[in-house]
Amino acid sequence: MAEYPGPITTALFASSGPLSSALSSVGSSGPTRKGVSECPLTKWGVTEITMTCGSKTSTSYDDPDHAEVPGGRGGRFFFAPIEEKVEIKWKLHNPDNATTLTLALYRSGSGAPIWTRTLDAEAAKAEKLDEEWDGSFPGSEWASFPSHLVTVEHSPYMLKATAGDNAAEGLVERWTYLDVIIDKIELFWGGKALLPVGAPNGVDGLYSAQTALDERAINDELVTKKRGDDTLDPAATYDVVLRCNQFTSYVYDMDDGHSMVRNPLWKSHRKQWGDGPRIPLVAKIHIAKAAGGAVHGGDAAKAIGGTKFLWDWESKDEIAALGTLGLNGSVETFLTDSLDYLRNAGTGPPGSTNCHTDHAGKRGGADAVFLRLNALSTEQAACGTRVWAAHAKAILTGTHAGCVGVMFQPSRMGLDTYAVSVYAQPDGGAGGAAALDVVSPASDLVRDYGPLPRAKSGTFQTLRKVRVRYVRKSNAVQTAVLATIATEYRKAGVVIDWGATQAADERTLATDYHTWFGQIIAAPGNRAPKVTSHGTWFEATDQLQAGTGGDVSYAFVAAGWDLASRKVKVDSIREYVQKDRVFNGTKKAYDRWLTTHAATDDHQYLLPFYDGLSTKKKAKVDTIITRRMAAAGLSTKATYESDVEGAAVQLTQQVAEKLLLAINEHGMVILHSEAPVGYRQIDGSVVVPPSGQGGISPSGSSQWNGRGSVHMVFLPQTPSTNPAAKYSTPVTAVIAHEMGHNLFLNHAPDAPSSSKSLHDAADKKCILNYDQTSDHLCGYCHLKLRGWATVGANDHVTKTGPIDGDGHVKLWSDSTKNKNP
Amino acid sequence: MTFVEAPSGRLRAPDAMWTIRREQMRILAAPFLEKFVHRAVEHVRAHFPAQHAALGDAGVRDAVVHAIERAEAHGLERDEHVLAYLTLVFVFGRDFDRDPALPWASEALASGKSAAFRMSRLRALALAHQDAGRGYAGGEATDRG
Numbered sequence: 024m025a026e027y028p029g030p031i032t033t034a035l036f037a038s039s040g041p042l043s044s045a046l047s048s049v050g051s052s053g054p055t056r057k058g059v060s061e062c063p064l065t066k067w068g069v070t071e072i073t074m075t076c077g078s079k080t081s082t083s084y085d086d087p088d089h090a091e092v093p094g095g096r097g098g099r100f101f102f103a104p105i106e107e108k109v110e111i112k113w114k115l116h117n118p119d120n121a122t123t124l125t126l127a128l129y130r131s132g133s134g135a136p137i138w139t140r141t142l143d144a145e146a147a148k149a150e151k152l153d154e155e156w157d158g159s160f161p162g163s164e165w166a167s168f169p170s171h172l173v174t175v176e177h178s179p180y181m182l183k184a185t186a187g188d189n190a191a192e193g194l195v196e197r198w199t200y201l202d203v204i205i206d207k208i209e210l211f212w213g214g215k216a217l218l219p220v221g222a223p224n225g226v227d228g229l230y231s232a233q234t235a236l237d238e239r240a241i242n243d244e245l246v247t248k249k250r251g252d253d254t255l256d257p258a259a260t261y262d263v264v265l266r267c268n269q270f271t272s273y274v275y276d277m278d279d280g281h282s283m284v285r286n287p288l289w290k291s292h293r294k295q296w297g298d299g300p301r302i303p304l305v306a307k308i309h310i311a312k313a314a315g316g317a318v319h320g321g322d323a324a325k326a327i328g329g330t331k332f333l334w335d336w337e338s339k340d341e342i343a344a345l346g347t348l349g350l351n352g353s354v355e356t357f358l359t360d361s362l363d364y365l366r367n368a369g370t371g372p373p374g375s376t377n378c379h380t381d382h383a384g385k386r387g388g389a390d391a392v393f394l395r396l397n398a399l400s401t402e403q404a405a406c407g408t409r410v411w412a413a414h415a416k417a418i419l420t421g422t423h424a425g426c427v428g429v430m431f432q433p434s435r436m437g438l439d440t441y442a443v444s445v446y447a448q449p450d451g452g453a454g455g456a457a458a459l460d461v462v463s464p465a466s467d468l469v470r471d472y473g474p475l476p477r478a479k480s481g482t483f484q485t486l487r488k489v490r491v492r493y494v495r496k497s498n499a500v501q502t503a504v505l506a507t508i509a510t511e512y513r514k515a516g517v518v519i520d521w522g523a524t525q526a527a528d529e530r531t532l533a534t535d536y537h538t539w540f541g542q543i544i545a546a547p548g549n550r551a552p553k554v555t556s557h558g559t560w561f562e563a564t565d566q567l568q569a570g571t572g573g574d575v576s577y578a579f580v581a582a583g584w585d586l587a588s589r590k591v592k593v594d595s596i597r598e599y600v601q602k603d604r605v606f607n608g609t610k611k612a613y614d615r616w617l618t619t620h621a622a623t624d625d626h627q628y629l630l631p632f633y634d635g636l637s638t639k640k641k642a643k644v645d646t647i648i649t650r651r652m653a654a655a656g657l658s659t660k661a662t663y664e665s666d667v668e669g670a671a672v673q674l675t676q677q678v679a680e681k682l683l684l685a686i687n688e689h690g691m692v693i694l695h696s697e698a699p700v701g702y703r704q705i706d707g708s709v710v711v712p713p714s715g716q717g718g719i720s721p722s723g724s725s726q727w728n729g730r731g732s733v734h735m736v737f738l739p740q741t742p743s744t745n746p747a748a749k750y751s752t753p754v755t756a757v758i759a760h761e762m763g764h765n766l767f768l769n770h771a772p773d774a775p776s777s778s779k780s781l782h783d784a785a786d787k788k789c790i791l792n793y794d795q796t797s798d799h800l801c802g803y804c805h806l807k808l809r810g811w812a813t814v815g816a817n818d819h820v821t822k823t824g825p826i827d828g829d830g831h832v833k834l835w836s837d838s839t840k841n842k843n844p
Numbered sequence: 845m846t847f848v849e850a851p852s853g854r855l856r857a858p859d860a861m862w863t864i865r866r867e868q869m870r871i872l873a874a875p876f877l878e879k880f881v882h883r884a885v886e887h888v889r890a891h892f893p894a895q896h897a898a899l900g901d902a903g904v905r906d907a908v909v910h911a912i913e914r915a916e917a918h919g920l921e922r923d924e925h926v927l928a929y930l931t932l933v934f935v936f937g938r939d940f941d942r943d944p945a946l947p948w949a950s951e952a953l954a955s956g957k958s959a960a961f962r963m964s965r966l967r968a969l970a971l972a973h974q975d976a977g978r979g980y981a982g983g984e985a986t987d988r989g
Contacts, residue, residue, distance in 0.1 A: 041891045
């Protein structure tokens, strides 16, 4: 439609039945069937009918074939019912001979008058209605027009005057047109007050209370993003940030298709956010006034009538924008293929790349993006053809009179985008309700129906936010480049919230480290068996000297091999000496030795004592040493250090979990030391071994009831200069890798226990593998992190029906299979 | 010759020096009535062809005579009033004036106003309620366009 309101022709008011033409053809004559003729009377008739409001007067018509009345406000008569008053006047030819004059009001699209009034001769001769008209008439005069008021819904209207008996040919009818039009629509935030109690549909009971709070917080954040007049800015971008602290607590949950899987990422995400966050939107409707300007709300809102308002959404063409995002080429290819899925099936906005319902998104599915907002609409229904859109009717009375609202509910999927438009779709003329209910891009609606009153929001983009606490063992630990990690995950729609608590968290760690150490050593539990077997080698204190100038980058200090071995030796000598034997010469020698040596430590006198023993006695001591060394796991230096390092890792894990409890917030905790253990040497110095470094994730933190997840990394930021070294990767990459595990991503193909089908088969550089040069998340990981369901028994070609009750299709590691079929 | 209605209610020919009784007038007017009935049947044929075909000429004549009787019973004398009334018979039913489903019709006819006013009102209301029409016999509305 080129203009609003649309053009007018008499065809808009044409009758579909024979009645009108049959009545018009009966002519005017006396009772001739009785052979009786009337005295010839002077004919009369109506020559004009007009309406006037302020300085505007309508045009009177007499020719059913008159030229089309052009669209647009320029030459049209419109007014704001109730708000403004109209004078209805007509002119008669030979008024003294008038008999009756019938006024009839027609709505657009119907040949049956909706209101009629028959005036007797005296009233007709007055040539005007004796009362000013505000768009309403007494209820008894209306026929099948419940509003009893002219409204936008059925505009334009035709007011016709018909002369009764003895009207002269050509002076029987005159008519004029009027419009009730919407001046403008403005779109506002509805705010959290319009949210119903409780969480959105589909949210698991575990999350419902928090999700409801988070949903309100989202709305609080959004309502700050408005223009000076409080309306929404179509050029704005709104991040709908969903708090998503869901972490792997069961190893098989990283492997979506595994028979042991319980709650993979997409299901966990669904449990927390269900059908998506709800965002109330309110459109204010203004009725154009004849005097200029417009009126909103109050009694004048009744003039909106049953006008339908179309709520529509569109999304960005993400494929077209991929090239601008700095993605790895493989990722771009994978996403280009996969986002193309069923883009033009007619069940979603044409070209939309939002997550399809077959991958648990909303595009193309039955889950509505527009829910009814009861306080802000009298009714709402999905469109019949433009199935992703909905139409609603406005509130006409009360606090919200003149408004129509909707509960916008975007999907929970990361990086899905929505721009919401609301169109008025009055029934009358071109561009009516049916015209908008078509499958076409939003841009085509604007092109074809641009003059219709409408308003548009900015672009909403869903993001998933994860709280991550990064805690270094002490200030001596080189800081990972957190921004690099955040940037990579943001590309996949995940916002890493590092917060501003790192220093406080490190203080908490420093304060409680020794206490936690003592508790863990005392009761390691079955999750720390190496602490049970090797905990005795750890030094009880001085594990952390934060703030004392003696910061350490390792997690714990344990006795080095030489120190540990010597202790065994001393204990063995003591055992030999203390043995109950007849005439214990060794004991006597030992006692004499004590009287001549002032050393306080066993090793300072027992080892020399041992050196002075005879070969035979030494052999006996050696036997004891061997036995004790085996019992203590000190068979070899390598096994000792391996076990101690394992114990240190388990200790760190336990400390990290206690830290998690101390922080007491849903989120992920990364505890960073550059090494799990430092070895105390005989001279008192501490040596950090070059091996045994890396990352470990996730912890078995499911026992913390979803409070969070922890992992530890033992690496310096500056990697080994030897690229072939096992741990030459900077800690930043390792943290990104371990965070991936915490976020349900399994190893990529060249790493142990990988899930080849859950990564891009063509991308060998996913950071979830062990390739030291990997630097990005693969495309498959991207879509998993967005919250896509990626596993189904069938693909889109062979899909035959619901799968596991979810109806999803497989996301192939070969992205060419994910293309639009 | 045509006659005009005298103030007394009797009929007289223009410039006539004598008056005649109503029964005499009916006899004299028979050819005019027949001519009107023919006109009315043609009106039905033109605007309600399907119903005309279904009823046949005899049936339509019967309907026309019925309409004339009912219109006159309501004080509608003028030919165009009777034809309009006949039109409503073919849109809303043979006894639309007594149909409880069409209260607007009986109210308009019984308003106590002049025949011209009542007919204008009836026409206006009929147009407003035309979607309620079910045809002469109340069956299929084959002439509803």
